[in-house]
Amino acid sequence: MNRRLGVFLLLGLFSIASAEEKFDSQLLPRPLILEYPETHEIQLKGSEDDEQQLQCTSWRFAVEANNLNPWKTVPLECAGYVKDYMTSKAYRFDLERVSMEAGSYARSLQLAGDGMDAWVFDIDETLLSNIPYYSDHGFGLEVFDSREFDKWVQNAAAPAIELSLKLYDEVLGFGFKVFLLTGRSESQRTVTVENLRNAGFRDWDKLILRALEDHGKTATLYKSEKRSEMVKEGYRILGNSGDQWSDLLGDCMSNRSFKLPNPMYYIP
Numbered sequence: 001m002n003r004r005l006g007v008f009l010l011l012g013l014f015s016i017a018s019a020e021e022k023f024d025s026q027l028l029p030r031p032l033i034l035e036y037p038e039t040h041e042i043q044l045k046g047s048e049d050d051e052q053q054l055q056c057t058s059w060r061f062a063v064e065a066n067n068l069n070p071w072k073t074v075p076l077e078c079a080g081y082v083k084d085y086m087t088s089k090a091y092r093f094d095l096e097r098v099s100m101e102a103g104s105y106a107r108s109l110q111l112a113g114d115g116m117d118a119w120v121f122d123i124d125e126t127l128l129s130n131i132p133y134y135s136d137h138g139f140g141l142e143v144f145d146s147r148e149f150d151k152w153v154q155n156a157a158a159p160a161i162e163l164s165l166k167l168y169d170e171v172l173g174f175g176f177k178v179f180l181l182t183g184r185s186e187s188q189r190t191v192t193v194e195n196l197r198n199a200g201f202r203d204w205d206k207l208i209l210r211a212l213e214d215h216g217k218t219a220t221l222y223k224s225e226k227r228s229e230m231v232k233e234g235y236r237i238l239g240n241s242g243d244q245w246s247d248l249l250g251d252c253m254s255n256r257s258f259k260l261p262n263p264m265y266y267i268p
């Protein structure tokens, strides 16, 4: 826009100058001068974009490292960044790395063979992807609306995160007991089971959802309590996969925790 305007103004100048005829054409701006502001602007614009990109990468790092907490929505200036991240290879590569690292850790373990070695998985943004929902809701730019989200859950249409399904099958194959521990509510059990089956998950040992008495609790407390129960029953929680720190931190933490990326929302 600016560039065109600049050229237009200069052309305007030129015609005024020609009309006056006294103007020395040697003194007219050379093409170099015409181009200078244009390149300069592009460079400036470019470095502003780079800086914004870096700021958003820095924000995402703070999110993943759990340095930033609690936060409600993606910052407006990072809306495009988060969308690009979620829909590009970047998210996929990050998922792939977590899945591979978790898989090689699982493979390295000598299980006791008594059926008491367990792996805990969260569901949303860990086994199942809600990207179809979040793509209609600004990828975390909108404040979370539980009623809207529950409508989406009722469709049982969340696709598997394929790299997590791969890990899930590996872990089962190694002989782990698999526990699914989700912040979804008990009233969503049927539809959650249906969704998990549709997405290819099978043979979990327990699916634990929030009961009525769990509703006021933070995810950290609720999940800690559920892990404590597992440990009391004699299970050894050797691995835990979740996209929220509240899936992983608290009491009876797993020997190793695997944090999946999620720059779209934060659950305390």
Ligand SMILES: *[C@@H]1O[C@H](CO)[C@@H](O)[C@H](O)[C@H]1NC(C)=O
Pocket (backbone or CB within 6 Å): 109, 238, 255
């Ligand atoms: C898991 O952690 C517990 C407690 O720190 C430890 O006793 C146990 O050896 C660990 N198990 C494995 C397989 O690393």
